[in-house]
Amino acid sequence: MRFRWWRATVLTAVAVFALVYVAGLTRLGEAEADQLHAVPVLAADPAGELDALRSAAPVPGDDPAAALETALADPETAAALVASEPTADSGELGAALAELHDAGGDLDPLEVNDFFTGLGDDATAWLALLYPSTVAEMPGAPFDARIAANRLILEATTAASTTYDSPSRPWTDDAERPAREELQALVGTDRQFLYLDPYNNNGDGSWIEVVGDLHTAENVAVLVPGGSAVLSSENFELYYNRAKSFVDAADGKLAIVVWAAASWPSGWVEESWASWSQVAAESLASFTFDLRNQIGADTPLTLAGHSYGGAVIGYAETYDVAADQVLHIASAGMGNDVYSPADYTEPCRPRYSITGPGDPISYVQGMPYVPLLGHGADPDDFPGNRNLVTGNLSDAPDAVDDYGLSLADQGISGKPVEGVHSHSEIFFPHSDAWNNILKVLLNETPELADEQPEPYEPCS
Template identity: 85%
Template structure:
């Protein structure tokens, strides 16, 4: 009798693991089942239809830029525009937009971009104002239009967050909740979002953010964050700070896209399951084609992932992906089921890795293969990878960490990058690790670690 509780506990644990395992299979199966939908083509000039839509919308301004500023300054107008949905009732353009919206992103972004290119720059800018909820989440839509549309989405969702999501009660009739702090902090800033969904991840949100200028940057990188990459987490601001530190130091030569546009795990248990990274990787791979198409073939493109983000970029390489080089930053692994360069679509793509001695991520790197568990090979031992030196933190008087706090005041000036805190210390500006990461992002020769993996013979 006294052992029954043990049996119940074991059965409960096994049952819970089975459910998580099945959920992972379902998640992967759902992703693999998707089929790309056709992008509609316009056969007539949409000018008259667009003018009629403008006449019926709550916008003011003779041009889209003026209308955008006016709408962004009025939460009620922004909310009305964000709620607008295109319809075939307005004509061919409305029907096409409704079709793109109903596809829910299951589209070839290159074909979507061609649709807007054919439409023209000014009509596209107007659609970002008139139907921001459509354009803001549409892969392939021109980035400038998506950034503009997300300004209105941000205004609308911030205002909506003050309402009670329940039937009205006597004590809520004249009451408002405080607006979501992470959204309020973005109002009036120059932050640039290609995607901003405050409701994904069970209400914690997800995003894609541009740091820098994609139009003028000589080098572009995609940075995929580690675990708990949601709007309500401190990681939202932290990865912006990290990206900005590199962009500012590059003085216009670099733009970084922080990509966290998927369901994201939180905590070591969820992050150990491969299904999250596998589904995110498919979306990321698609995004790289969108990005490449919009920045051009001649701009070097780096795909970088930190911690759990390394597992995402690693598995993304098992798909077709647009990237000139790969950078694993304290990475969880090269991707579930990846144990050789042959497991990638491009085995000889240049790859770098940086992990400091004593980083706790080393306990999960290179775990033996178990279906749906773990993230593949250890990046620091992977054939053909070049390991970056981690070195020391900066000892300059004004040196700060990735929160902007003084290293001197924390007693960290000149410290060797190692141990538990090295998982974040590699991002501290002006450290040896940070400098080597920056050099990779700028396609310059970085400082390499003393120990290197073996070369991959077919690529040597």
């Protein structure tokens, strides 16, 4: 008997569902199996060993900042440094670094920071130059060192992208391969990356970027992007532009860390699965303690997530999180299986939500619980949340969207932030919604919507 076409379709859909479900369980199992690796303690002064490492390095001089610029000017030198890895037989310092490198990120960031603090700023700067692949993505390593190391990784990876094997091209005699466009655009800029992995997400990349000055900012926020947050997507530049619009308007009072340091879903099918957000959330929660430790205890820290990013920050709150307040921006939900503030480690942490009327995200907010599907409660109805006014777009003659395009030319100047496009319009500079988001990030009083969720009585 032949299967009817619809039976084959159903069976295929069930098979895909089962495979993705099992993949999600595997992803969670891998995350839960991780154990923190002990951070080694140096018994001797590493100054002599460090001098020997420096003398053997392909960059001369006594100033690590000058040596970094020399290396950046020569792609071959940058590539040689990026390929360097510490070895256990190179002395106590080298063995300690090799142990940290082999831990693969399963480290207590506070203990790692203490390790580098004990070495001193100059020694740490040299290690970021000599072993950039070790320092660049190590949780707890000083941010300045990670930014320097990632500059080398960017330079080396961009150059390497021109040499990858590629299919023959009979239509041209020029067989040279152009550099990866999204990487080439960053070379020589002042962009600051705490993490930059061009190969994660099946070669589409992942990142953590600082926008603003973490040393001087009076307020700091972590912004977690929505779906398709990979280097090769337009969302990479888009979330930089969005963060920069707030930072520029705050005139030095704000720095934002755009956090996309995980495997990231793309498209509504993948984004509906909770496993992606659950794995990312655990990593994000750990990062907040690294960030808190390096900016200081007195700097207000906001955790913000847009769209799918809201699901990530929501689930992150089921772990311990070093954040003073949380902001859901057109958020997919409060986190898988989160339906009450009691599901969080800190039920009474201040939380805000802002969603435009008619935003299609509302169709997935608050979906009933299904294991590994959906993202928990609707942020706009969540007990204790404070809903913000979305209002209207700016009607100023020079108002632009988050791509820098004129609102007047698009015929949307001053229109209400509502409907299908409100999912992005919520970020258009100097709109009422944008102003309200900025006020939360600066710990100022935002304009609240008329309709508010019920208070959460234990926190009243």
